[in-house]
Amino acid sequence: LRKHFPEIVYAPGKTEGELRKIVHSFLARDLPLMITRLDPERAEGLLREFPGLRYHERARILTRERPPEGRGLVAVISAGTADLPVAEEARVAAEYFGNRVRTFYDVGVAGIHRLWAVREELLSARALIVVAGMEGALPGVVAGLVDRPVIAVPTSVGYGASFGGLAALLTMLNTCAPGVAVVNIDNGVGAAYFASIINHLVEEENGQKG
Amino acid sequence: LRKHFPEIVYAPGKTEGELRKIVHSFLARDLPLMITRLDPERAEGLLREFPGLRYHERARILTRERPPEGRGLVAVISAGTADLPVAEEARVAAEYFGNRVRTFYDVGVAGIHRLWAVREELLSARALIVVAGMEGALPGVVAGLVDRPVIAVPTSVGYGASFGGLAALLTMLNTCAPGVAVVNIDNGVGAAYFASIINHLVEEENGQKG
Amino acid sequence: LRKHFPEIVYAPGKTEGELRKIVHSFLARDLPLMITRLDPERAEGLLREFPGLRYHERARILTRERPPEGRGLVAVISAGTADLPVAEEARVAAEYFGNRVRTFYDVGVAGIHRLWAVREELLSARALIVVAGMEGALPGVVAGLVDRPVIAVPTSVGYGASFGGLAALLTMLNTCAPGVAVVNIDNGVGAAYFASIINHLVEEENGQKG
Amino acid sequence: LRKHFPEIVYAPGKTEGELRKIVHSFLARDLPLMITRLDPERAEGLLREFPGLRYHERARILTRERPPEGRGLVAVISAGTADLPVAEEARVAAEYFGNRVRTFYDVGVAGIHRLWAVREELLSARALIVVAGMEGALPGVVAGLVDRPVIAVPTSVGYGASFGGLAALLTMLNTCAPGVAVVNIDNGVGAAYFASIINHLVEEENGQKG
Amino acid sequence: LRKHFPEIVYAPGKTEGELRKIVHSFLARDLPLMITRLDPERAEGLLREFPGLRYHERARILTRERPPEGRGLVAVISAGTADLPVAEEARVAAEYFGNRVRTFYDVGVAGIHRLWAVREELLSARALIVVAGMEGALPGVVAGLVDRPVIAVPTSVGYGASFGGLAALLTMLNTCAPGVAVVNIDNGVGAAYFASIINHLVEEENGQKG
Amino acid sequence: LRKHFPEIVYAPGKTEGELRKIVHSFLARDLPLMITRLDPERAEGLLREFPGLRYHERARILTRERPPEGRGLVAVISAGTADLPVAEEARVAAEYFGNRVRTFYDVGVAGIHRLWAVREELLSARALIVVAGMEGALPGVVAGLVDRPVIAVPTSVGYGASFGGLAALLTMLNTCAPGVAVVNIDNGVGAAYFASIINHLVEEENGQKG
Amino acid sequence: LRKHFPEIVYAPGKTEGELRKIVHSFLARDLPLMITRLDPERAEGLLREFPGLRYHERARILTRERPPEGRGLVAVISAGTADLPVAEEARVAAEYFGNRVRTFYDVGVAGIHRLWAVREELLSARALIVVAGMEGALPGVVAGLVDRPVIAVPTSVGYGASFGGLAALLTMLNTCAPGVAVVNIDNGVGAAYFASIINHLVEEENGQKG
Amino acid sequence: LRKHFPEIVYAPGKTEGELRKIVHSFLARDLPLMITRLDPERAEGLLREFPGLRYHERARILTRERPPEGRGLVAVISAGTADLPVAEEARVAAEYFGNRVRTFYDVGVAGIHRLWAVREELLSARALIVVAGMEGALPGVVAGLVDRPVIAVPTSVGYGASFGGLAALLTMLNTCAPGVAVVNIDNGVGAAYFASIINHLVEEENGQKG
């Protein structure tokens, strides 16, 4: 059924043996491979056994190899260091799904001038993945600047009344700026997948027309 | 900035006088008009004063006139009678934003065969708005059947542990099926806007190519 | 003890008779008077009986008379129509406490250019009361633009996952921009009081010096 | 009082010494024994001391020996690897309580065709234990396919807005499909017990009649 | 698919016209009819138009006529006056689904001797529906007394920290007594349906054997 | 001010050095000493340095020596092994505060006959501390049996929807049986203190009279 | 069983007819009578029919007649007008249960000097019922001043982040001052009952001794 | 833009390498430096490499050197040992921002006389940072004693129903005493920053006048 995009393997809950078997079977069938939420220790074990793989440390993703250059731009936007693991998960996944990706990683709402400065560049993206923890206000502000789909990803980054990402999640759901839809807390992969569907749709309909 | 789509007027919190002034000013400038979340009583008052308007009762939306036939299909999917106000809000708004809309209004997960039966028809939509209250499982199941963007709208319909739509919202955020993004509870208009951006993007990029 | 500012009477939970007695006693002693959260029906009754009073409808506040022109500027900032009752509560109360007030009532984050345009004017305020419902992102953005105390007031305006102002409250508590402190949901009076303390402190210390 | 089924020993909160004493006393009286929620480290210690025991690793259950072949079919259904510990807890416990068990472990709602394929086979079960984390939509869909008691077990598997199983729990409580009742998050044993009561009831009433 | 039991019509969200059409169509096809959650005002309108119907006031259910005497006993147990609407909803629905019902309506845990006194009588039921608001402790205590399926129904009855039935719901999910499964807050119909499936299962398997 | 009872030292958040200084100063002034919530590792260090002390392992309390035999009975009641740490905290603290204590440690509501059996013995206590995790139903049932103050202590014992003791806390607050008041989750010491105040009050007033 | 105190009739959920029958039966048997949570409309109906009764408007309680002068002092303490309905419920109920009651109704923590001023007078009470909404800090401060049992009653008074009394409830459960136990939000009757048990205990033990 | 105060580096989420690079770059440019939320292990590594730095252990802050003596008094008030980490974070940060700081570290509400005793001394502060965990009642009581801005900092200190600081946060937001504004749970740095803005404002306006 779901034929457009290669598979995603979710590491948590799988034993080492199960992961090894999965990697082996993908390589044997020469399929693209992406294992997400993989901790460094288990990644190291797999890298030792299967030398062709590549581990994206901050994104905690294991892939087979560099994906081919994608088509159609997806922007990944975030505010600061702490949200990088989720932003990078989105970036690596989006590239894996065949998109071209551009990152904007230091444009938080507390220093709105930095976002303002890149405003024109944002307009070239077909879809924008906006990653934000703590207050989670960034997606709403971005959506006010562009008229492209903004996929908001709350992160569990924060402390106190951030309640593991709940604060950012609620902010994003309540944004006054239309053009925002939200995925689960920390779900960088889900945002990348959603952006890819949109990008793919454009390609497909263009193809039918062209 | 936000130039692609006509304006949306949100009725709650506005006085009768303010609404009247808004309608007058839109008509005077011959602009498209859509007032959302308008209760029947206040709608009646405006209809009496401005005879050209039209009130969509279940959607609780006041518009100026029938919008021109749209381009690019958007599907609006829901399970039953109780979710109709939100589904209709999405439908009316999507038409207002210039999309062609097709509705599937009786396809809940508790009778999965009905959804299964229309599976092929869903594939012709560029974006799918899936409206569900109570358990909110429908968007995830739909996303497993199609590879198009699914915009999930939880509704506040339900009782007991539905907690005003929270249960449906959480279900949708946690769906295992990739390809789902979520808007606020009861936010039919926001889902319609998001679908419209996607649809518009395809048109625009097609236009550039064609 | 609390000598700097005149008293505040909180209407909810008081009977008509109790309110009438309070008004009478304040007038008899020629004291300043402010009754908050007073519904129009009960206000009307009091206005009929005590003709010198004034009812601020949107703020739902009853005061004795226009307060004397205040000293030291306090800004009251909000995004749209729906938050006006709380913003107006803050404005009327701040004037009652002897501040000069300037309002900025249409500068939401979804249209960031409007806020950007008034940036210089905000700098002349000694304290800024920023009122926002739904996503509640405005105070953080304002605090990024000025280096004056920003008093954030979440409002209960919104629907769905706004949970009666909880979403806005959490956003404000989690803002990345330093310089923001938060009062209770809908607490316009509390924000006005806090701004007044700051303003008064400057006056007092200036006085001691000058 | 509660005579039908053998005892369940719940390991958390018990010291090593207490567990050893319990095992000893059960063996001495030649009673069936099942210790649940037992971590591998403590299990190992008991296995060393009492060689006849058996540890079910994924289920985290220690039993005395293989139970005799049960009567009356109970189905255990789940979606994927991550929910296996809870599904296995249900399976091992159901066998311990004297039921025949059949497992369906890869039938999530995101790939509804796999569930559809086994639909007929589900009908042979007297009770169905459906285990699901994250969105928790599986029990409702299963209940739409069969007219047998569906015992829903939410799991704490997930991240972000799954809130430790709360999302799945709410989904299951709000399901539109009648025929679903819910036990506590991760309570595989409780579901097995409930299924056993139903199964036993049929046996008993059959016996009285036959 | 779901063939064993007659249909349930859920009134909330349906217009008067829709309800009238539904009643008409059921009567025309001579089908059993049960409309739940129907307020007295709308019930009265329907009773005037369709004289053969019967309105169960406390249960807020409209049925066509007395159902035939059922087979297999279902017990409905509750503590006091305030929970009666939900208990009665369960009773009327269980009779509609073809069960024989016996009610125990004054046996709360605060006066445990009254429950103790009817202990033997409870044992004759095939399934026990236990309805409780506020603290919700009754199902756990009942399950400790009998070894039959206990279907727990939390109610929204209570105040303060009962949070609309949440307290009772959590109590029931956390009960230490095995043999309890829970349905949604106030869901008397769902509990009746679940009890009916169990009862029907016994009848069916008995039939096959006998 | 608070003269009746000796001091309580709360260990969490204190450094080793601070604890050592506290113990030293109490011993130097020959004061009674009770340190609560002390982990075994830190207890061991203090025991090595100050040989006269005593560590109550399950209660996680360090005291100076056996307190003198108390006057006036306090009962401590709980259901099972898992709640013992909190029940023991209450017992040790109640003895430290000069009460005579009797424990009833295996009387959960799921086996109501065991509680029923000790009913008469409970009546001799001046105050009853009832400790319960998970569903937390025990205090309400006890309060239905005796007409003495029941001090309910929810514990954080449980899993899933027990939410760290929240479920038990809500149950206790909502109990229908009058005569129950509640302290914080796991607050065995607080319950002991409250029981001691009651017991002391009786002694004091007796003394005045006698 | 529960013999010490006369009965309490809880009005919500009872029909007019049921209430009338209850009053009639109590009067016929010449029993003391207290109906709580009775709205003025229904009270008026009963007063018309049964002339000897008395309705306590703010407490929303109907009683038969003035109770005899009680023995042993119970203090009822609260901060302001808004909490009066709950404080009065506690006062009327405590008198009904045979206690002597003294009220302190204007001693909130924001003006700590007023509480300080009555400090000595508080010491004469055997139990103190402290009623507080909003922040709910009063019981902890009172418990720091006296060494008698403080029964804390959170009220649902407040707005915004008071969440229907949840804020006050949590404050009271977390108080650092030992000697506080908490009843349900708005449960003035429950607090009065608990205080009465304590007071009765003193009388009883005094009696046995004297 | 934000020119008044030196930068704050937030350690969580930064790698060792990133932190080292930041320290190096600050030292190279001879800028003031403050790294917050730095655990002792990572602090030790930086101290070894950059000998001029200073680590404030309880505050978990790394600074470059003692800041110059500040101007304008800020008070930091807390109740006990457990809140010291947050209180110290506030103190160190306030000194870093150029304020003079005075601490009051043993003045909890459970022993109100200690706070009462220092009442006069509090009046000399321009802003008061009040740090409190558990019940969080301290800021409201302080605000009742002084008419200066009270910045309330809830801490995550506590257990049970403190829910990670939520209880204290709600208490502070709901305080009846005007003059309190709240920052995030554990946000000592944010409170210090806010106090600094106020203090700076006084200095600045004084300067303009003088």
Ligand SMILES: Nc1ncnc2c1ncn2[C@@H]1O[C@H](COP(=O)(O)O)[C@@H](O)[C@H]1O
């Ligand atoms: N039903 C709705 N739900 C959510 N947002 C809405 C809705 N209707 C209008 N809006 C948004 O609210 C804004 C209009 O607010 P206002 O200027 O107060 O009328 C528009 O920018 C819309 O994006």
Ligand SMILES: Nc1ncnc2c1ncn2[C@@H]1O[C@H](COP(=O)(O)O)[C@@H](O)[C@H]1O
């Ligand atoms: N995994 C489990 N989940 C829930 N309840 C359990 C579990 N295992 C055992 N129990 C219950 O806990 C009780 C045993 O508690 P204990 O006497 O402390 O071993 C039994 O009555 C079981 O019903």
Ligand SMILES: Nc1ncnc2c1ncn2[C@@H]1O[C@H](COP(=O)(O)O)[C@@H](O)[C@H]1O
């Ligand atoms: N205001 C109240 N709040 C809490 N419980 C109450 C209240 N009034 C009565 N009750 C309890 O509710 C029971 C009466 O319920 P009922 O038999 O339905 O009238 C009594 O046992 C009382 O303990």
Ligand SMILES: Nc1ncnc2c1ncn2[C@@H]1O[C@H](COP(=O)(O)O)[C@@H](O)[C@H]1O
């Ligand atoms: N302890 C803290 N709590 C809250 N915010 C902080 C803290 N320390 C630093 N910040 C903020 O976090 C930002 C620094 O983030 P970063 O650039 O990732 O180091 C600064 O602008 C500070 O305002």
Ligand SMILES: [Mg+2]
């Ligand atoms: Mg946009």
Ligand SMILES: [Mg+2]
């Ligand atoms: Mg899909």
Ligand SMILES: [Mg+2]
């Ligand atoms: Mg600023």
Ligand SMILES: [Mg+2]
């Ligand atoms: Mg079914």
Ligand SMILES: [Mg+2]
């Ligand atoms: Mg049982």
Ligand SMILES: [Mg+2]
């Ligand atoms: Mg009792």
Ligand SMILES: [Mg+2]
């Ligand atoms: Mg005390």
Ligand SMILES: [Mg+2]
């Ligand atoms: Mg003050």
